[in-house]
Amino acid sequence: MLSIASLVLPSAPSRAQTSAPPASVSQLPTLGDGSDMTSAAERRLGERIAREIYRDPDYIDDPVLVEYVQTIWQALLDAARARGELSAELDQRFAWEIMMGRDRTINAFALPGGYLGLNLGLVGVVTSPDELASVLAHELSHVTQRHISRLMAQQGKQMPWLIGAMILGALAASKNPDAGNAMIVGGQAAVAQNGLNFSRDMEREADRVGFGVMTQAGFAPQGFVSMFEKLQQASRLNDNGAFPYLRSHPLTTERIADMQSRQVLDARPAAAPPNIPTGLVHAMMAARARVLTRPGIDVLRSWLADAQAMARGTVPVDARSVGVLYAGATAGLQQRDFVAARALAARLTALTAGDAPAQRLAKLLAAEVEWNAGDLAATAGFIDANAPGRPELILGSQLRVRTGQARQAATRLQTWVSLNPRDGTAWQLLASAYAAQGLLLRSVHAEAEMQVARLDYQAALDRFKAAQDLVRKPPPGAGPIDHIEASIIDTRTREVEAIVKEQAKEKPL
Known part of the structure; x- marks a missing residue:
């Protein structure tokens, strides 16, 4: 799935090749709104596009991953409110919802009306919650600064509907390239595509505002820099289509230098808020994201074998080891090898005993294994159905309905x-709970x-x-x-x- 800004003709010039001098770290002036499109109209257009994403087979509502991403997302929203970047009108009118897809490509994208898309491929490659926060903060800033609606306003009143059709065409292209391309070809669409790139000033403003938002939220400034370095390294490789984020957000030496300078001058708060995920938690969630992109049976078998080999020896308590074990257990679950998945989940639970958030995720994985294996009693032993988390709510409700506790x-x-x-x-599960009671x-x-x-x-x-x-x-x-x-x-x-x-x-x- 591609962002509005990623709908660019292959022949469009790349800003990544510019050689502007490093920017000063002084605050750039805000570009202002300048949009004739109302926030209500933008929200309506966003809903129409989001509705199609909900119908897409790659859309995924995985309670564990959604909760992880939401933890970061809510911290960023709170920081944007505190900084005054998120106005009261947009806060109320826009959705501020992240929609995740199984796509293995490295991409995240902003849609009209405060909807954001996030591919599991990106979650799987970032190495820290700080890097993921940098991407989400950048996309959030595109929305709070009204970049999308301003681009639409520049193109005239007919442009929003053409943009909507082009976005849906890009979604269709991920399943059927011929059908998707048929929706976005033609002289008018070509002109529109050339105009859909975020301008250099908009990208720089999203960097500046996003950097301030993520550091205010308690994330390390290094996350922005390391993410840029990772993308820069990828941009030097042959483009195999795996990094559409680079085409929609091309890097320039100026942007990279600006973030490096800001990292030096902007200090992280003395103590990060307690809801910032730990390194072990991120390693587990990145592993889960990689498995849920459906990488193929051979890859799943390889991950399972790697985890089993590691489990036979002494396993250090670090992010790499935890990630390998989690990936192996989840890969075993995907292959319905419950014996192997159960053993690895047990080893993971023991290994994370000193990190409560990580151990909770290990127990949730163990409960997931038992649920899919059909052992309801064992499932109940790993989760507290009354715990406040959404993963416990979803699996606990399914368990209660299955075991005659639909009323609870x-x-x-x-x-x-x-x-x-x-x-x-949750509404769907509630419907099932009511039906079970007649x-x-x-x-x-x-x-x-x-x-x-x-x-x-x-x-x-x-x-x-x-x-x-x-x-x-x-x-x-x-x-x-x-x-x-x-x-x-x-x-x-x-x-x-x-x-x-x-x-x-x-x-x-």
């Missing part, structure tokens, strides 16, 4: 979705809310109307009608129906 699962999930209404996975009306309602969370309002409207039909014509043995639930469903139906009518007036992408 529904109670926990109800509380969660009231605080996190855009969690489609509460059909509530189950259909939860299914509708799941579709709302995934931005598929037409599908949501269909489910809301199905719920209304259940109220009008309850099935035999359904029991008395829950009139409070029915009233809520009627209200939500009218709200979603209004959205569907508004969408019908919009131009197709």
Whole structure:
């Protein structure tokens, strides 16, 4: 999946080859907004694109990885608010949601309306949470500085819809190059593509603002520099398509020198906030990301064999060893070799005894192995279904539904979705928990809310109307009608129906 800025013609000149002198570390003036596109209009366009990403087979909602990325993302958002980079209007109107894909290419991208895309390929190659934070802070700054909407405004009123079509074409190209290219060819599209690069000033502003945001959040300044160095090294290699991030965000000697200078002059806070992930945690999450990109059976077997060989000897407690064991256990799980995965997860749990966050991840992996192996009792022994984390919520709810505790699962999930209404996975599990109790009306309602969370309002409207039909014509043995639930469903139906009518007036992408 490619970013708006990565939709560039192959013949477009690369700014990575410029040789401008190093920039001063003095603050650059902000470029200002200058956008004629309202934040509400940008959010609507972003939702239309995000809806297609949700439907993409590569979209992944892995609770463990999502929680890890969200820990970094929320720290950056809090820092942007504290610095005044994130205005109250954008904070309220934009989604500020990260959508992850299984794609192995090294990329992250900003979309209209505060949606950000993150490929697991990038998570798998960064070597610290600081490096990942540098990328996310840069993309966040593109959004807070309204770079996307300003580019759209420069191209005229028709440009947003053309941009939307081109982004969807880029997504389609990852599955079917001919079909994808057919959506973005033509003279008009070619002109648009040439204009979609973020300008050099915009890239430099995103660096400057992003650097300040990540250091304010407690991440090490070195993360920005080391990430630049990693990308610079990759840019010297032949382009095999694995680093689209380099094409959408080409490096210049000026940008690199600026970040190196800022690293010297900007000090990290004396004590990093306690929610910054540890090195062991990052090693485990990077390993998980690499495995979940579906690298192929031969690679999975190799990772499993490497981990088993390491486990036979004395294993030091360091990031490399923890990453190898985690990758091996997860690779074994992917191959349904539960004996091997169980043994490696046990070794990993013992190895991380001195690091509570890392050991929690090891136990969650052990629970995942037992769940997939069908040992429900062993699964319950590794997780606390009442723990506050989302991974425990998701797996714990599945376990409770399977073991006849659907009511307890529904109670926990109800509380969660009231605080996190855009969690489609939680709504889906809540629907299952209600269905297991025979509460059909509530189950259909939860299914509708799941579709709302995934931005598929037409599908949501269909489910809301199905719920209304259940109220009008309850099935035999359904029991008395829950009139409070029915009233809520009627209200939500009218709200979603209004959205569907508004969408019908919009131009197709």
